[in-house]
Amino acid sequence: MKINHAKLRRKMRGRLSGAAFLAPSFLGAAIFYILPFGVVVYYSLIKSPLVREFVGFENFVNVLNNSSFRMAAANTLKFSAVAVPLAVILAILLALMLECKIPAKSQLRTFFLSPMMVPVASIVLIWQVIFHYNGVLNNFLSIFGYDKIDWFKSDYGQIPIIVLFLWKNLGYNMILFMAALNNMPKGLLEVARVEGAGPVYCFFNIKLRYLSPTVLFVTILSLINSFKVFREVYLLTGAYPYESLYMLQHFMNNAFVNIDYQKLSAAAVLMAAVMVVLIAILFVAENFFGKDVEG
Amino acid sequence: MKRKLLRMTALLLAVLLLVLPLAACSKTENNSAENGTNASESGNKDNSGNKDNKGNAASDDSYKDFVYTAAYQKLTTDEEIQNLDQLTYANGRLYMIAWMVTGKVTEYYDEDWNLITDEEKIANGEYVEKYEYDQTEPALCSANPDGSDFKRLENFEQTSIPEGSQGSSYINSLCVDGSGNIWVYEEMYAWHYDENGTYFDDGNQYLIRKLDETGATLVTVDLSQIYGEQQYFYVNNFLVDASGMLYITGGEENGVYVVDETGAMLCTVPLENGSINQLVRLKDGTVAAMYYSEGAGSYVLSRIDTAAKAFGDDLPVPGNIYYLINGGGDYDYYYNDGYSLYGYQIETETATQLVNWINSDINSDELQSIIPLDDGRIIGISTSWKNDRTNVEVVTLTKADPSTIPEKEILTFACMWLNYDVRAKIIEFNKASDRYRINVVDYSTFNTEDDYTAGQTKLTTEIISGKVPDILATSGLPINRYIARGLLEDLKPYIESDPELGTDAIVPGALRALEVNGGIYQAASSFYIETVIGAEKIVGDKMGWTVSDLKAALAKMPEGAMAFCDTTRDNLLFYICSMNQSNYVDWETGKCDFNNEEFIQLLEFVKTFPAEINYDDNYEYVSLYKQIMEGKVMLANTTVADFDEFRVYKQVFGGDITFVGFPTSSGSGSIAQFSDGLAISSTCANKDAAWSFVRYLFTEEYQTEDHYGWRFPTNQKAFDQMVAQAMEKQMGTDENGNEVEVSHGSWWIDDGIEVEMYAATQEDVDQIVELINNASGASAFDQDIYDIIAEEAQAFFEGQKTAQDVAAIIQSRASIYVNEQR
Structure with a gap:
């Protein structure tokens, strides 16, 4: 077989110039993401920053045996398991609602998007006013004869936080779904209607299939945002909140303050591993449900 | 061709994208005027005297750039000097107010602390307390910069008390003008008693006098035109600018009086809100006022504009600095933050570290009246207490050649503020040790008004990154947390094996209270x-x-x-x-x-x-x-x-x-x-050397020195001495001449x-x-x-x-x- 050297050279040149153009981005990603993560993994495998002796998985075992870590992990999982599906489902419903011919559609869209622009400190203030033991909600409930609920210091603690999470994130998720719905081929829906398909059938068998990449994206985004809720919880309840609000980030933040870098690194690596597994599952699910609609 | 051009352009853009972010990482010129100094970025920034130590790496030799050698000179005089004040430099000589000991005063008190003046009673021993002290009087003196040829200014005479009156006159402050003349501020009080013993005030005088180098009066400025009918008058500050105008603050008015040398009032520059802390003469000969501005909520420096009769624009001043030194040489003014002496350039808003006191083995707490000379030398007065006497010396500092400074292994010392005692001990250790020296990093200098824990955060971050100080002053630090993380060394083995100490040398209750999980992680003296x-x-x-x-x-x-x-x-x-x-x-x-x-x-x-x-x-x-x-x-x-x-x-x-x-x-x-405490880090490479310093807190010698302990000592022998002193009876005589125990207070x-x-x-x-x-x-x-x-x-x-x-x-x-x- 005759080897086309010129073609080979062109191909190599192409790959090299491609690599050269990718290099700055890759370097940036390496310096700011990959390298620091490598350092975290390194710290999770040594005894301490002072005595850098390799101890294997001892730090991981210590973390998994720590009852506070287990509590934090359970709370975080519980929160994500409730908040993320709600964020996706409610966003889809809102998008469908705004897709219909209703009055004040534009104003409603703005209304749902505006919570994104509110600073965290203001949100925290408002939530304290509403959910404080002597706050607006308890005063309202007492009119109907209900006892006061200590929202932030009882087992009901996750409720105001889930409400806060949904209030903040629904708007953006809704916009993503609205964009996806706009991009759907209208012809297919018309044909389905002509063929006698009802709105429910159209939604589950056509629209949802086409929305599956967006559902995956919004789910991942919501999952990431569900971890960021630590910021508001920390401002509302401090470094050591009541049991129900104690999240993984509390554990890690406190470990940093207490100079327990090993615990912090091990917990971070464990959390990253769980995230990778979850996202992998989501990708597989999306692949399965959306294979008909993707190229 | 077009394609090639496109590729070249794309490549160039990619390179720019890579290189441009790196350009932001450069150090500015302002920050390194003299070998790695700290910088005040734009005026009122935090005092960062230790930033140039750059986190105290054990092998960091940059400290040698700020070392001055000190030559201490006792003033050559047979008279005993208790104190020196208001040191200035002119005409190649030092001028100062020297408090000369003129005699001893002994006072006797009875049990009610009334002064006994009856000589017979004193002779008979009918007193409870006897108190002796030096009698002093201020004298205007001069000396060579090396302390030689110390003498009173022969032609200076204090303002005399009017005839028929008794009283006193004092020189309170002095300064020099651009021509080498000396200006002094003098207060004279006169009074008399009539035959009935009634007190009469014969009037006070507040004068500023211009003297030549021999002390002869050239001009006398009577300040009565300033204070007028004010009941209480005093001069807080006065300075002379390059043109010979006098700037005076004091009395009941809030502002600056500007007077010419004939005493004619030129103007007053009022200050609406605030109080003037100090007047300072800048390098260009103009006078500026440092005052606390209630509006700004901080200290402000402003030139005095005599034409506009107002304060000029604010000039930059490093944060937390309340006292400035007159400018000269390359710098508009100087300041001392207790750790280092800095020169400041207003135009570039740059502070340049000149001397690090500890690295120069100088105790800045004993240093006063610092004068940087144009030739780079620095002169000051050192006042220390040794052998129950005040020791006053002139100090001349000369920049040392870094190559001549002997190599020593560095022990880093971390603290949240360095107290007087520890500073003195560090200097003593550095002078005595041939092999080690201690470099101090005060992390409280990194605190800001917005974040008062910034220093502690910085220390924590450095510890996590492996840059652990060798010795830590435990006050203000989360010591329990450090102990829990294994950061601190257990001192028990060192105490037990110390030839002078041993656990029996420590008060048992104190030892037990110091213990954490069976170990002792800090040494404490009281x-x-x-x-x-x-x-x-x-x-x-x-x-x-x-x-x-x-x-x-x-x-x-x-x-x-x-x-x-x-x-x-x-x-x-x-x-x-x-x-x-x-x-x-x-x-x-x-x-x-x-x-x-x-x-x-x-x-x-x-x-x-x-x-x-x-x-x-x-x-x-x-x-x-x-x-x-x-x-x-x-x-x-x-x-x-x-x-x-x-x-x-x-x-x-x-x-x-x-x-x-x-x-x-x-x-x-x-x-x-426990009031003080020092700990050694578990990663210190020279633990024995660190212990050789830290151990002083437990020693009997330190705990029985007069260093204002006012608490129980941890050393058993020192504690026993305290017990013995407390149980020692003080004896006196009663009215019948019998010896009886008297109270000691x-x-x-x-x-x-x-x-x-x-x-x-x-x-x-x-x-x-x-x-x-x-x-x-x-x-x-x-x-x-x-x-x-x-x-x-x-x-x-x-x-x-x-x-x-x-x-x-x-x-x-x-x-x-x-x-x-x-």
């Missing part, structure tokens, strides 16, 4: 005990009691009596938490037990106290002593640091007293607090009531020793747990929740905290 005192007949004779016992004792008091005086809930909660935390938290198992009846009772007891004490106009202060004597207060919350004060309470309580402590379910209820309790202090008895000493031996250490107290308790308890105190609900929340939060640490 301690005191926080406790509660009550009358034995009310509280019993045992140390330690519970809340129930306290309530039972309170029931024995007259109706309306309080347990404590002027104590808020927060105060009491803090003390009780300090004592009791270990009863509710088991660090071994990670279990907390706040959900029990005892803790709930404790909360209910604390709730009976007021949230705050109302110190309004209706508040009438009545001393604790009086309230106890009147039966209105049962207990005294106090600190015990000697063998005297607690005996006052015997008188106040009207009988024997008991150190009953704060209510607790176990222990004595008293806590030992008295304590004021209330109007007309004083307690005379006599020598302590063995019983008194035993009671104190028992208190010390039973006190718990402060290490048992965790601030984070206290914060959780205090935060949640508020809801109960304000009546919003029950004690049970609050206890449950505390249990939850504290459990999380405790389990996190395991």
Whole structure:
């Protein structure tokens, strides 16, 4: 077989110039993401920053045996398991609602998007006013004869936080779904209607299939945002909140303050591993449900 | 061709994208005027005297760039000088106000501290106290920069007192002008008594005089035109600018008076809001005022604009600097932050470090009147206390060639503010050691107004990254956290193997209180005990009691009596938490037990106290002593640091007293607090060298020096000496000439009531020793747990929740905290 050297050279040149153009981005990603993560993994495998002796998985075992870590992990999982599906489902419903011919559609869209622009400190203030033991909600409930609920210091603690999470994130998720719905081929829906398909059938068998990449994206985004809720919880309840609000980030933040870098690194690596597994599952699910609609 | 051009352009853009972000990482020229100095970026920035040490790496030799060699010279004079002040430099000579010792004064006092003037009584020994001190008078003097040829200015004569009057005149301050003339500010007070002994004020004079280099008066400026009818006049500051105009602040007016050398008032420059701290002459000869601006909420420096009769624009001043030194040479002004001397250039807003005092083995606390000369030398006055005498010397500092400074191994010392004693010891160690030297990094200099914990965060971050200081001053640092992370070295083996010390050399109670999990992680020289005192007949004779016992004792008091005086809930909660935390938290198992009846009772007891004490106009202060004597207060919350004060309470309580402590379910209820502390890091490469420095805190020699301990020493021999001194009887004679024990002082309790202090008895000493031996250490107290308790308890105190609900929340939060640490 005759080897086309010129073609080979062109191909190599192409790959090299491609690599050269990718290099700055890759370097940036390496310096700011990959390298620091490598350092975290390194710290999770040594005894301490002072005595850098390799101890294997001892730090991981210590973390998994720590009852506070287990509590934090359970709370975080519980929160994500409730908040993320709600964020996706409610966003889809809102998008469908705004897709219909209703009055004040534009104003409603703005209304749902505006919570994104509110600073965290203001949100925290408002939530304290509403959910404080002597706050607006308890005063309202007492009119109907209900006892006061200590929202932030009882087992009901996750409720105001889930409400806060949904209030903040629904708007953006809704916009993503609205964009996806706009991009759907209208012809297919018309044909389905002509063929006698009802709105429910159209939604589950056509629209949802086409929305599956967006559902995956919004789910991942919501999952990431569900971890960021630590910021508001920390401002509302401090470094050591009541049991129900104690999240993984509390554990890690406190470990940093207490100079327990090993615990912090091990917990971070464990959390990253769980995230990778979850996202992998989501990708597989999306692949399965959306294979008909993707190229 | 087009394609090639496209590729080249794309490549160029890619390279730019890569290179441009790196350009932001450059150091600015302003920050490194002289070999790695710190910088004040734009005026009022935080004082960063130690940033140039760059985190104290053991091999960092940059400290050598700021080393000056010091030559100390005693002034060549037969007269005894007690102090030097107002040092200035002109005409190649030093000019100063020297306080010359003219004689000794001996005063005699009776038992009521009245001065005895009857010579016969004195001769007969009919006095209780004899007090000797030096009599001094100020003199205007000059000397060569090396201290030689010290003399009084031969032609200077102080303003004479008018005939027929008695009085005195003093030179209070001096400065020089651009022509080398000396200006002095003098106050003269004159008075007389008539035949009936009535006092008459013959008028005061406030003068500024211009002198030549021999002290002869060239001009006298009478300041009466300034103070006029003001009842109280004094000159705070005065300076002369390059053109010979006088700038004066003082009296009742707020502003600057500008006067020419004939005394004619040129103008006044008023200051609306604020108070003038200082006048300073800048390099260009103009005079600026440093004042506190209430509007800005900080100190401000402004040139005095005599034409506009106003203060000029604000000039940059580094943050936390309140005193400036006149400018000259390359710098508009200089300042000393206690660690280093800096020169400041206003135009570039750059501070340049010139001298690092500790690295130059100079104790800046002993240094005053610093004058940087144009040739780069620095002159000042060093005043130290040695051998019971004040030692005054002129110091000349010359920049050392870094290559001549001997190589030594560096021990880094981290602190949150360096106190006088430790600074002096570091300098002493550096001078004495041929092999090691200690470099100081004060992390409190990194704190800002917005973040007062920035210094501690920086230290923590450096520790995590492996840059651990060798020695740490424990005050202000989370030592318990460091101990838990294994960052600190256990000093017990060092104490035990030390030839001079050994564990027997330390007071047992102090040693026990210093212990954390069986180890000793800091050395400390002194301690005191926080406790509660009550009358034995009310509280019993045992140390330690519970809340129930306290309530039972309170029931024995007259109706309306309080347990404590002027104590808020927060105060009491803090003390009780300090004592009791270990009863509710088991660090071994990670279990907390706040959900029990005892803790709930404790909360209910604390709730009976007021949230705050109302110190309004209706508040009438009545001393604790009086309230106890009147039966209105049962207990005294106090600190015990000697063998005297607690005996006052015997008188106040009207009988024997008991150190009953704060209510607790176990222990004595008293806590030992250590005032200073030094620790060695577990990663220190030269632990023996570090111990050779740190050990001084435990030594008898240090603890018996006069360094204002005012607490119990930790060294057993020093403690025994303190006991011996307390038990030593002071003898005097009574009216019949018999030798009797006299008191060595008295304590004021209330109007007309004083307690005379006599020598302590063995019983008194035993009671104190028992208190010390039973006190718990402060290490048992965790601030984070206290914060959780205090935060949640508020809801109960304000009546919003029950004690049970609050206890449950505390249990939850504290459990999380405790389990996190395991």
